[in-house]
Amino acid sequence: xxxxxxxxxxxAEETLSTLRLVNIxxxxxxxxxxxxxxxxxxxxxxx
Numbered sequence: 540x541x542x543x544x545x546x547x548x549x550x551a552e553e554t555l556s557t558l559r560l561v562n563i564x565x566x567x568x569x570x571x572x573x574x575x576x577x578x579x580x581x582x583x584x585x586x
Contacts, residue, residue, distance in 0.1 A: 540564065 544554040
């Protein structure tokens with residue numbers, strides 16, 4: 540999973556929003572039994 544974030548103060552809200560979304564997606568993948576970054580192809584089937 541890749542998330543693009545920025546250290547700039549002007550992008551703080553967007554960066555926080557992106558990090559929240561990544562956290563939700565990670566939790567969802569873990570509940571589905573798919574380890575983030577798994578190389579077995581399971582993730583590709585869901586997307």
